[in-house]
Amino acid sequence: MTQTLLISCLYVGIFVFAQRLLTNWIAKLAESKQVSFKRTKMVTQYITYLLFIVIGCLWVISLGIEYQQVSLFISSVFAVLGVALVAQWSILSNITAGVLIFFVFPYRIGDRIKIIDKDEDVSGIIAEISLFHVLIERSDGITITYPNNLMLQKGVLKLPQAKTQVQNKPLSESPEKDHTQVQSD
Missing domain, CATH: 2.30.30.60 (SH3 type barrels.)
Incomplete structure (x- = not known):
């Protein structure tokens, strides 16, 4: 029982450390790319979910649960998700593309x-x-x-960026003024 508790604490510590490390790295990357806070938060949440799933799978395997039982459970979950997401394939591809755009979009x-x-x-x-x-x-x-x-x-x-300011010359320098002057005699 104490060994199970120690393994669980170890994986929780690994998760917290890795999550903080990834969050700080994503925040620095977002700052250098001038990405909005809202978008940074969404990408951080998705990567945290992925990290949680990976650490959870490693934790279950290290507890001594048989590989066949774990693989049966994981394959069942992926089968259900696969059937659900096939109908919404474009949503999944947009989410994946959104994460890629966060990291590599110039x-x-x-x-x-x-x-x-x-x-x-x-x-x-x-x-x-x-x-x-x-x-x-x-x-x-x-x-x-x-x-x-x-x-x-x-x-x-x-x-190239569009010019938003129109350069206006003062009236005294305007070429139209020379043509409209009336000479007096």
Whole structure:
């Protein structure tokens, strides 16, 4: 009984240590990539869930439960999840793409991009990157919701930023003033 308790405490300690280490690493990465807090929190939660499942499986195996029983349970769980997720495959691929975009996507919120798509002009400024989709605001005011899995599948061009300020010259330097002056005699 004490051996089981010690093994359980060891795995809880490993989980807490690894979770803190991963959380700090993700926070530093998010800060360097200027990712929003909300998106960082979602990615951290998904990685924590995955870590919990891995540590839980290792804990069950180390307690001496037979491998056949553990593998039967895990395969049953995956079979049920597989049947449930096959109908929602696009959701699963969008979640996976959302996590990948967090780590490897070279564009940030505020960048002007153009997605190479022959059917539609998908270009504008990235307004938000969430776990399922990217919001792109076009210059005509229309917001496009573009799925994450398509962002990874299609080519994306980074466009130069549009000039938002118009340079106005003072009236005295205006060339129109020279043409409109009236000469008096």
